[in-house]
Amino acid sequence: MEFLTDYAGFLLRLLSVALVIAFLLAVIASGKRKSQPGSLSVTKLNETYEAMKAELDHQLLDKKVLKQIEKEKKKQQKLEKKTQKKAYKVNEESTKKRLYVLDFDGDIKASAVETMREEITAVLSVARSQDEVVVRLESGGGMVHSYGLASSQLQRIREANIPLTICVDKVAASGGYMMACVANKIIAAPFAILGSIGVVAQIPNVHRLLDKSLIDVELHTAGRYKRTLTMLGENTDEGREKFKQDLEDTHGLFKRFVSGQRPQLNIEEIATGDTWYGSEALENKLVDEVMTSDAYLVSHYAEADVIHIAYKQPKGMAERLGLSFFSALEHKAVSWIGKVTQTRGY
Known part of the structure; x- marks a missing residue:
């Protein structure tokens, strides 16, 4: 019995080494x-x-x-086909309206912009002026440059003269609202959170701890404001003032962008960093209608083709093998432990 246990352990180690080698080769x-x-x-x-x-x-x-419902449905379908054929012959632009539905679930880096840009490119290749793009947006904001790019991607739809509607069911704050305000129409659920037109930054500083431990940190820069605040060195009042001024400048850029997209807003009252729920956001003109995205889409099912578009980036070989490696290792470990405990009578 002891021999079987040792042999099983040897096989498990051998399998682990083989999987690690295969994983490294796949990465290369x-x-x-x-x-x-x-x-x-x-x-x-x-x-x-x-x-x-x-x-x-x-x-x-x-x-x-x-049976009666089915009969009526077939009649309606035949009528729609005839109408569409006639309309297409007369004028291609008079065919049935389409709503293209995209999803954006934003993290702090707005990573979803990588797939959204592909989806927008695909939609713009076929969309017509009577169509509409609906983006179901969820984001609490994040990095300025990342959400700036995401907003610019949505502006491509506006520049193509395709109506753009943003639906917010949970949150579109800070960078999320910067994206939303690009739309022709913003729709929010009653308790969705919107606003937070402000800028925030924080940097931990451990200089005093390092000073007590007799650890020196040297920072050399070329350019007066190459570094304003640091994590390890001693910060100066001048550096703090410049850092705050940079935040104010970024906030000003944010305000100008939002007011340019939604001139009906009283930007000085709204751009305080505060947030509002959907119904309150409507009163403050942050949104145009209070409704869930589901209700909005269902209301168009009868008159339009509502089409969900999703771009899927394939996982790399390393990522796929990495998941397979840990999965296989876990399976073999559990199997081996089961055999050993059974052999020893636990």
């Missing part, structure tokens, strides 16, 4: 290969909605009523 190989293009997922939300409705009808209504 993936670094040499060109990144693979992502894929675009297109989902017609009308069909999803109709499928759920049909399932409920099937469960709740009797057969006679169901």
Whole structure:
């Protein structure tokens, strides 16, 4: 029994070494290969909605009523096809309206902009003037330059003369609101949080701790304001004033951007860093309507094709093998422990 236990341990170690080597080789190989293009997922939300409705009808209504509903539906579909064909022959622009739905879930670095830029490029290649882009936006803000880029990506839609609607169900604050204000129309749920038109920065400083420990930190710069505040060195009043001035300048840029997009705002009253819930935001003209994104989309199902667009970037070989490695290692470890405990009678 002791021999079996030792042998099982040896096999587990051997397997671990083999997996580590395979993982390292995959990392090296993936670094040499060109990144693979992502894929675009297109989902017609009308069909999803109709499928759920049909399932409920099937469960709740009797057969006679169901047959009648099905008959009416087929009539309506035939009529729509005929209308669309005639409209297309007369004028391509008179075909059925489309709502393109994108999702943006923002972190502090606005990482989702990498997929959103691809989605916007795809939509703009086919969108017409009578169509609409709806972005379901959730973000509490983050880095200035990152959210500046995200806002610029949304401006591409406005510049193409495609109506842009931003729907906020939970939060669009700070950089999130900077994105939202680009839209032709902002819709927010009653308890969504909006605003926070302000700038914040904080830097920990451990100079006194290092000084007590007799540790010196030297910082050399070329340029008077190359570094204003530091984490390790002794900060000066001049550095603090310059740092604060930089924040004020950034805040001024933020205010000018928001007021340029939404001139109806009283920017001096709003740009205090405060936030408001959806219904209060409507009173302060931060939003145009109070409604959930679901209600807004459902209200268009009858008159438009509502299409969800999502760009998916493939995972690299290293990332995929990394997950596989830890998963396999965990599985083998659990299996081995089970065999050992069974052999020893635990």
